[in-house]
Amino acid sequence: MRRILSILLENEPGALSRIVGLFSQRGYNIESLTVAKTDDESLSRITISTRGDQRVLEQITKQVNKLVDVLKVRELTERPNVEREVVLVKMLAENNEQREEIKRCSDIFRGQIIDVTAKVYTVQLLGTSEKVEAFIDVMRENGSIIETVRSGVVGIGRGDKALKP
Amino acid sequence: MNNDERPMLTGAQMVVKSLEDLGVKYLFGYPGGAVLDIYDALFEHQSIEHILVRHEQAAVHAADGYARSTGDVGSVLVTSGPGATNTITGIATAYMDSIPLVVLSGQVPTTVIGEDAFQETDMVGCSRPIVKHSFLVKRAEDIPEAIAKAYYIARTGRPGPVVVDLPKDIVSPLIKAPYYLPKEINIRSYKPSTKGHPRQIKKAVDVLCKAKRPVLYTGGGIISAEASAELTALAEKLNAPVTNTLMGLGGISGVHPQYVGMLGMHGTYEANKTMHNADVIFAVGARFDDRVTNNVTKFCPNATIVHVDVDPTSISKTIQAHVPVVGEAKRVLQQVLELMEHENVTNDKDEMARWWNQIDQWREVDSLGYTKSADKIMPQQVVECLYEVTNGDAYVTSDVGQHQMFAAMYYPFKKPRQWINSGGLGTMGFGLPAAMGVKLAFPDSYVACVTGDGSIQMNIQELATCMQYGIPVKIININNSSLGMVKQWQSMFYDGRHSHSYMDSLPDFVKLAEAYGHVGMRVSDPRELKSVMEKAFAMKDKLVFLDINVDPSAHVYPMQVKGGTIDDMVLASKDGENK
Known part of the structure; x- marks a missing residue:
């Protein structure tokens, strides 16, 4: 677990x-x-x-x-807690079809395209690790991933309890 | 003290002054480039006696022996690089057995750390898995606080070794800074618990008082917490049997009628039987080590386990505890006794009589019995003879192997801290340097190093240290011309294929001792054993190396059967064959 x-x-x-x-x-x-x-x-x-x-x-x-x-x-x-992780996915975006697919998938997942060059889009996604993984799966199936980088998960307990000295 | 009153000292002077102010009496060490300034500050120093060993590993073992016998923190000073890495085995030994040590290691100047400078080693990195904590000090003015914290951390909670790495530039005579040694140490991230939680104490007392077949299983925690008196009091109040681990020997007197002997791999029949059949195991300062439990899945199936330990990680690590109690052994035992007193509760004495009746039957098996021979000395006999000659009052250090088990089994230790051995790590070469530390602490007591022809050669160079400082320990070399424990396993589990366990070309230990300026004696005839040993111990001011040729075929019994229950054991039969 x-x-x-x-x-x-x-x-x-x-x-x-x-x-x-x-x-x-x-x-x-x-x-x-x-x-x-x-x-x-x-x-x-x-x-x-x-x-x-x-x-x-x-x-x-x-x-x-x-x-x-x-x-x-x-x-x-x-x-009860909340967790977040950031992933940056660099995708091949050489033609319109690829560019549109990346844009479509990013929008569905509420990701953002944060860098664009002639042949490459970089997409940022923020979410739980589960969501990040689902996003990477979709991008792998619907496009051509050049590389990915994940921040690792950060988390914090809900409510007024805190991790304090 | 305000800043104006703080004396201006160099880093090297601060190191020495801190040790002095912390009450360090003996510093075991070896000089070298990175610590030359510290050694210069030590030169002609009055209150700290520095013992120059012949190998840094021995410095740590000697400090360890000092710490185990006195309860104080042992102190070591070595140089960077090889000086530091040579301490690793010693530090690991102390770590496994929870012995308080502070190891001060030199380091290359901060300006060249990471550049592969001459004699550079990342000591903090190398020692990280085997220390309780470590410090790399970067400024001269931080030295006293780091050293004070190191001693505090080493001796509190579950004790352990602490490394303080001191780069050469911060101990340089060119830099002076105000010296201030904090009196009180307060580390916000380090608060070891001492008292047991009252609710858990209550549960423990309930379980103990309802037990029909209880056993007190206690280890090194009783020794380090000085809880021997409380343990004995509780045992007597309950009339419960007590078994000690290898590290806990002496926690209750080895001649106490309720003591059933050591348990585990080479434990007595009655100790392991008592454990296996107990309905309550009250474990204090012991950690259910694999050399005790045998197969954990078959371990004491009917027992409710109360586990008292100062270190929460020891509880439910290998064996799930039903009643965990985190706290120092001494304090928790006092709480248990106080609560029993206060509520006026105890256990059922009739049940205890039935329990003892059963235990006495197991005792009749006489699992430590062995057959003597007319012409060969048996190793067990050597230890029994040592007990007689020293009236059971000696500090006994040991190395690792058959002789260690024989010493543990056949020398009933009457007091805590009398038995000094490398239990967890099993470090050959520990015995002689450890004995040096003990003898320095207790110059008027008998100190015997029970060793073997394999182990003694691992730190034999310390015979020179003993000569230089006049440390007259007695070396009891149980010589069977082989690595006896390895050979025993090969005999039992490898069809007698004695692969590389025979010691060919042993030195003449008598001449070797004499070459170092000591006295050497040899005995092979059982009829002469006692008189030779008496002669050796009568020479109070001499180190005597007693080389005793024993029957090389002797095995250590009883012995647990691998993979079985705790009481699944092979016993020696009286005719020398297994039964």
């Missing part, structure tokens, strides 16, 4: 490598990982998408919590 972990940790050199190292050392997988400082610049927030049953998740959460740099860990998927 897919799970999203939110981690609040000290914004210090080496802190990220401890998290990543822990996952590889203990054989946990990482589907995506995003990291950036928070509104409080002394802290970073990491969002990790991983897979595992409840027992594995409990171990991961405890192991991450044990790292000295980590202040808080929460499994976002335990409670």
